[in-house]
Amino acid sequence: MKDVAQHAGVSTATVSRVLNGHAAPTPETRERVLAAIEELGYRPNALARSLRTTSTQTLGLVISDLLNPFFAEIARAVEDEARSHGYCVVIGNADESAEQEATYVRTLLDRRVDGLLLCPATDDPELVREVSAGGVPLVLLDRTVRGATCPVVRADGSEALTALARRLVGAGHSRIGVIAGPPDTSTGRERSDAFTSVLGSAAQVVHGDFRQESGSQAAARLIDDGATALVAMDNLMGLGALGEIRARGLHIPHDIALAVFDDQPWFPLLDPPITVVAQPTVEMGRAAARSLLALINGQQPDDVRLTAKLVLRGSCGEAEL
Amino acid sequence: MKDVAQHAGVSTATVSRVLNGHAAPTPETRERVLAAIEELGYRPNALARSLRTTSTQTLGLVISDLLNPFFAEIARAVEDEARSHGYCVVIGNADESAEQEATYVRTLLDRRVDGLLLCPATDDPELVREVSAGGVPLVLLDRTVRGATCPVVRADGSEALTALARRLVGAGHSRIGVIAGPPDTSTGRERSDAFTSVLGSAAQVVHGDFRQESGSQAAARLIDDGATALVAMDNLMGLGALGEIRARGLHIPHDIALAVFDDQPWFPLLDPPITVVAQPTVEMGRAAARSLLALINGQQPDDVRLTAKLVLRGSCGEAEL
DNA sequence: TTGTAAGCGTTATCAT
DNA sequence: ATGATAACGCTTACAA
Numbered sequence: 045m046k047d048v049a050q051h052a053g054v055s056t057a058t059v060s061r062v063l064n065g066h067a068a069p070t071p072e073t074r075e076r077v078l079a080a081i082e083e084l085g086y087r088p089n090a091l092a093r094s095l096r097t098t099s100t101q102t103l104g105l106v107i108s109d110l111l112n113p114f115f116a117e118i119a120r121a122v123e124d125e126a127r128s129h130g131y132c133v134v135i136g137n138a139d140e141s142a143e144q145e146a147t148y149v150r151t152l153l154d155r156r157v158d159g160l161l162l163c164p165a166t167d168d169p170e171l172v173r174e175v176s177a178g179g180v181p182l183v184l185l186d187r188t189v190r191g192a193t194c195p196v197v198r199a200d201g202s203e204a205l206t207a208l209a210r211r212l213v214g215a216g217h218s219r220i221g222v223i224a225g226p227p228d229t230s231t232g233r234e235r236s237d238a239f240t241s242v243l244g245s246a247a248q249v250v251h252g253d254f255r256q257e258s259g260s261q262a263a264a265r266l267i268d269d270g271a272t273a274l275v276a277m278d279n280l281m282g283l284g285a286l287g288e289i290r291a292r293g294l295h296i297p298h299d300i301a302l303a304v305f306d307d308q309p310w311f312p313l314l315d316p317p318i319t320v321v322a323q324p325t326v327e328m329g330r331a332a333a334r335s336l337l338a339l340i341n342g343q344q345p346d347d348v349r350l351t352a353k354l355v356l357r358g359s360c361g362e363a364e365l
Numbered sequence: 366m367k368d369v370a371q372h373a374g375v376s377t378a379t380v381s382r383v384l385n386g387h388a389a390p391t392p393e394t395r396e397r398v399l400a401a402i403e404e405l406g407y408r409p410n411a412l413a414r415s416l417r418t419t420s421t422q423t424l425g426l427v428i429s430d431l432l433n434p435f436f437a438e439i440a441r442a443v444e445d446e447a448r449s450h451g452y453c454v455v456i457g458n459a460d461e462s463a464e465q466e467a468t469y470v471r472t473l474l475d476r477r478v479d480g481l482l483l484c485p486a487t488d489d490p491e492l493v494r495e496v497s498a499g500g501v502p503l504v505l506l507d508r509t510v511r512g513a514t515c516p517v518v519r520a521d522g523s524e525a526l527t528a529l530a531r532r533l534v535g536a537g538h539s540r541i542g543v544i545a546g547p548p549d550t551s552t553g554r555e556r557s558d559a560f561t562s563v564l565g566s567a568a569q570v571v572h573g574d575f576r577q578e579s580g581s582q583a584a585a586r587l588i589d590d591g592a593t594a595l596v597a598m599d600n601l602m603g604l605g606a607l608g609e610i611r612a613r614g615l616h617i618p619h620d621i622a623l624a625v626f627d628d629q630p631w632f633p634l635l636d637p638p639i640t641v642v643a644q645p646t647v648e649m650g651r652a653a654a655r656s657l658l659a660l661i662n663g664q665q666p667d668d669v670r671l672t673a674k675l676v677l678r679g680s681c682g683e684a685e686l
Numbered sequence: 687t688t689g690t691a692a693g694c695g696t697t698a699t700c701a702t
Numbered sequence: 703a704t705g706a707t708a709a710c711g712c713t714t715a716c717a718a
Contacts, residue, residue, distance in 0.1 A: 045711065055689045060713055068687055085498070090475040091421070092711035095412045095694050110441050113434065120431050123458055132472055135456050137444055151453055154411040177406070256630065286634050309577065310631050313607050366695060376705045381697060389703055413695030416710050 045088070051080035063088060094156060103336060104152035104160045106136040106145055108186075108254070112280055114306045114325060115163065118185065121329025122161060129337055131158070140254060142166050153178055159336045164189050166228045181339040185332045188230045195345050197332040198231075199323040201305060201352035202238035208303055208321065208354055209242040212273050215361050217301065221266030222249040223259055223276040223285055235277045235305060252281045259284025267292065272300060273360065279306035282318070297361035307355065316358035323352045366409070372401035384409060415477060424657060425473035425481040427457040427466055429507075429575070433601055435627045435646060436484070439506065442650025443482060450658055452479070461575060463487050474499055480657045485510050487549045502660040506653045509551045516666050518653040519552075520644040522626060522673035523559035529624055529642065529675055530563040533594050536682050538622065542587030543570040544580055544597040544606055556598045556626060573602045580605025588613065593621060594681065600627035603639070618682035628676065637679035644673045 049056045054073055061068050062077040069077070080086070094100045103126050107115040123133045134157065136148030142165045149171055152160060159181035164171070169189040175182045176193065184196040212220055220243060225232025232251070240247040250265055252258030259281030263274055267288070274289070276282035282304030294300050296316060304311070307322035327350055335345040356362045370377045375394055382389050383398040390398070401407070415421045424447050428436040444454045455478065457469030463486045470492055473481060480502035485493070490510040496503045497515065505517040533541055541564060546553025553572070561568040571586055573579030580602030584595055588609070595610075597603035603625030615621050617637055625632070628643035648671055656666040677683045 056712080057689060057691095057714080058687085061688090064713080070687065073687080087471070087475055087499075089416070089477065089711050090472075091412050091416045091477055092694090093713075095410070095416055095696090095711080096713045098694075100412070110437055110444075111434070113432070113437075116431055116434075116437050120458060123431075137441060150408070151411075154408055156410065156412055178408075283630060283634075286631075290634055308631075309604060310607075310629075313604075313611055314634070315636055377696080378698085378705060378707095379703085382704085385697080391703065394703080410695050413710090414697075416695080416712090417697045419710075 045086070047084055048077065048080045048086045051084060052076040098156070100156050100158055101130060102132045102134055102155075102157045103333065104134050104136065104149075104155075104157035105162075106138055106148050106152070106160070107163050108138055108140050108145075108165060109280075110135070110137040112254070112278075113308060114279055114323070117325040118163075118329040118332075121326040122333045125330040125333035126337075129333075131337070138163075138165055140165055142168070142171075146171055149175060153180055159183070159340045161185050161332050161336055163187055164229075166226075167230060168228075181336060183332055183336040183339065183345075186231065186328065195335045195339065195347055197328055197335055197348040197350075199328060199350045199352045201235055201321050201323070204321040204352050204354035205235060205239040205305075206242045208275065208319075208360070209239050209247075211356075211362075212275075212301065212303075212360060213243065213246065215301070217273040218246050219269070219271050220247050220273045220275065221263070221269070221271030222247055223262040223266070223274060223281050224249050224251045225254050225277050225281075227251055229254075232277070239275060239277075252284075254278045254280060256280045256284040256287075260288045263288035267294075267300065273302070274300060275303045275305075277305045279304055279308050282306070286314075286318075296359050301360040303360050305352075312357065314359070318359045319357045319362065320355050321352045322355050324350045366407070368405055369398065369401045369407045372405060373397040419477070421477050421479055422451060423453045423455055423476075423478045424654065425455050425457065425470075425476075425478035427459055427469050427473070427481070427483050429459055429461050429466075429484050429486060430601075431456070431458040433575070433599075434629060435600055435644070438646040439484075439650040439653075442647040443654045446651040446654035447658075450654075452658070459484075459486055461486055463489070463492075467492055470496060474501055480504070480661045482506050482653050482657055484508055485550075487547075488551060489549075502657060504653055504657040504660065504666075506649065507552060516656045516660065516668055518649055518656055518669040518671075520649060520671045520673045522556055522642050522644070525642040525673050525675035526556060526560040526626075527563045529596065529640075529681070530560050530568075532677075532683075533596075533622065533624075533681060534564065534567065536622070538594040539567050540590070540592050541568050541594045541596065542584070542590070542592030543568055544583040544587070544595060544602050545570050545572045546575050546598050546602075548572055550575075553598070560596060560598075573598075573605075575599045575601060577601045577605040577608075581609045584609035588615070588621065594623070595621060596624045596626075598626045600625055600629050603627070607635075607639075617680050622681040624681050626673075633678065635680070639680045640678045640683065641676050642673045643676050645671050 138145035145165045163186045182194045188196045224236035250262040252262045263285035276285045303319045305321045307320045311318040331348045338345040459466035466486045484507045503515045509517045545557035571583040584606035597606045624640045626642045628641045632639040652669045659666040
């Protein structure tokens with residue numbers, strides 16, 4: 045910057061003014077400075093700028109699992125929305141581990157992100173408290189924590205799930221296996237509760253960890269126990285369940301019905317196509333980013349509750365109904 | 366930091382020494398400083414530290430498309446490797462757009478990442494030159510550019526592709542449709558070349574853009590032109606091709622054979638399972654991160670060339686061979 | 687309109 | 703072993 049200033053025959057203050065679009069500099073000096081910048085290939089140091097202004101124009105996003113297409117879509121939407129407001133997004137991948145999540149949150153805070161988007165790995169409000177204590181704007185995404193005091197953006201699947209439950213019962217299923225998420229996550233509990241509340245003793249619940257392997261194992265147990273329908277509460281566990289069904293040579297929906305929470309681009313391509321509860325991922329991501337930006341700008345955004353939709357495709361024997 | 370210093374009755378210099386694990390401070394003072402840090406909940410400002418040390422302990426990763434599971438896996442591997450060396454990764458999503466890619470690269474450079482991992486959107490060496498001119502360590506991943514002067518990490522699929530081509534010809538296919546990537550990307554050209562070189566006039570090539578929609582369109586054209594086998598040169602275009610095949614009610618492999626470059630967890634679950642050329646994504650990501658770290662440490666890592674493997678599963682009529 | 691200079695939170699040099 | 707102090711590259715009163 046000093047070089048640029050010298051080159052243009054001005055002070056660094058003037059260079060800074062030109063850089064920041066201040067009204068002050070004359071068109072002439074602006075011209076000269078711009079020329080010098082061009083010639084020297086000067087690029088401002090964002091670190092120094094941030095140190096001075098205490099604003100990084102950066103949002104932190106800590107997600108549970110980058111390999112989960114659900115979160116990948118969300119990350120993409122967050123990024124799009126943030127970019128359109130001149131913000132950058134730094135993504136942290138927690139891998140469904142509470143420790144790694146905490147590590148990432150702290151790293152991002154240390155780097156002074158202007159705000160944080162968090163998909164909490166567990167219910168524990170401790171980490172959220174820590175962030176809030178630091179005074180950093182925070183929005184929870186997809187999942188919430190006990191007694192959350194910050195805005196939350198999520199999708200409500202209860203209606204779709206009860207509709208699905210009724211449908212399965214109507215189709216004659218009396219032993220329905222639920223592959224649920226961890227009981228210490230809000231989505232893990234809520235989805236399972238919404239679904240089973242209609243079912244009573246017809247439902248049998250096995251908890252997984254939102255990953256493929258746990259889906260296979262849960263499916264195996266439930267099938268062994270005589271389930272005639274399986275509902276996986278997240279797409280990765282759904283993938284695992286599907287694998288187990290195939291491995292056993294069972295036919296969908298004749299031998300066993302299957303439905304999955306979260307849609308995937310390839311679900312319609314299976315035979316039969318998979319019935320799902322689809323979350324509005326893009327809208328969730330965008331809404332979360334908007335809420336966070338509002339918070340950063342001193343507003344108090346409300347919680348956002350979008351609704352997930354049941355998409356019937358045939359894997360629950362819809363054709364026969 | 367000043368507060369911590371006061372609290373502990375020392376200077377900020379000593380606090381810094383404790384923080385950075387210098388040998389100097391006595392166990393006693395160290396103790397006092399640590400206590401003060403704890404009590405005040407002090408966290409060092411990474412921006413200030415970086416400004417001073419000119420090291421951010423951060424790697425930049427600019428990938429073509431976060432929604433592409435291939436890149437998501439790579440990102441994950443890069444992050445794992447980087448973390449194990451105490452580095453953070455900032456991911457930029459270029460969306461297969463050269464402009465957005467350039468924007469991200471510049472943003473990351475402005476934030477003074479210690480090194481950059483780039484999956485170039487096109488062949489154009491301009492951006493690479495820009496980075497190199499800035500003296501920032503750079504490693505190319507998956508794709509290369511014309512006359513690249515920096516280390517490149519990629520997978521070689523030519524052997525697998527020629528084996529696949531021979532197999533298809535042996536199975537009697539004389540009209541083989543190739544859904545290739547953009548001709549201005551190294552992977553787009555190389556894969557298509559490797560595959561068609563064995564085929565001669567039996568191959569018909571249509572270029573897509575590495576995304577699902579272009580895969581459907583290319584498949585439609587090729588099928589209309591009488592192709593009896595389709596090979597998609599990336600998993601997203603493969604997904605599109607599969608959709609088109611299903612939409613037309615064609616049966617794999619009887620009506621048409623299909624193979625895809627890049628494996629996916631759900632490919633084995635289709636009926637028949639999809640034959641693929643599988644890239645070692647995790648190793649690619651890790652190798653790239655390692656090369657970059659080596660570069661940062663002043664070494665001169667060699668190019669890394671891993672090999673992709675042909676996985677026969679049935680979608681090319683292997684059972685009948 | 688422009689320049690001078692202080693300060694953002696660190697680290698590192700040089701004394702002590 | 704510890705403490706002043708300058709410096710990192712920038713922004714922003716305040717003065718001119």
